[in-house]
Amino acid sequence: MIACNCVVCTSDDPHDKRLRSSILIEENGKNAVIDAGPDFRYQMLRAKVKHLEAVVFTHEHKDHIAGLDDIRAFNYFQNIAIDVYASLRVQQALKREFSYIFSEYQYPGIPQINLKTIDHEPFTAAGIRMVPIEVMHYKLPVLGFRIKDFTYITDAKTVSATETEKIKGSKILVINGLQKEKHISHFTFDEAIAFAEKIGAEMTYFTHISHRLGKHQDISAELPDHIRLAYDGLALEI
């Protein structure tokens, strides 16, 4: 966190250097990212991503969409518009936040995107089949996505029984575990552990971690073997 002197923010451990939540999925040489927050540009540079076929949004909060403008680089090198998958509600927010992308007069060099509407039905982005899972972020519905036996959820506070069924059977679950203190719109550390046990994946990783949770090394020691903290740069084969 900017200007913070806490043990996490001043840690030398690279595992404690956390940018905003996002993942890159690669299948058959095609790349999709889930969310493009304010750190999107640096995340793409850091991971040396050379092409991008799709952006999929979970919800419209700024920490998940603010980086959309930087897909311009992919437009430039690939010479095509990039497919952007979002619910109608999220599309409204994108039109508000990035009005110039949608304006009648297209200033040269602005991002080129193809908006694709998603709801509760499975869809294919960058050739990758994704099953949306709707979770509640306090009162805001947010989408998580299941890809084969991998499920990625960033901003859950409550998950209905129907949606929980869609997650069950996942071998790898990524779920938000924000902090130990109560939070109105995010699973706490204990709630995330309870949810992980309920799903029973072979491995669960916590993401969307606040600096308030504590250092990677200390918190990892409190977790059972089948629950780990995710960290920037973590790569998994699914």
Ligand SMILES: [Zn+2]
């Ligand atoms: Zn801090």
Ligand SMILES: [Zn+2]
């Ligand atoms: Zn959010």
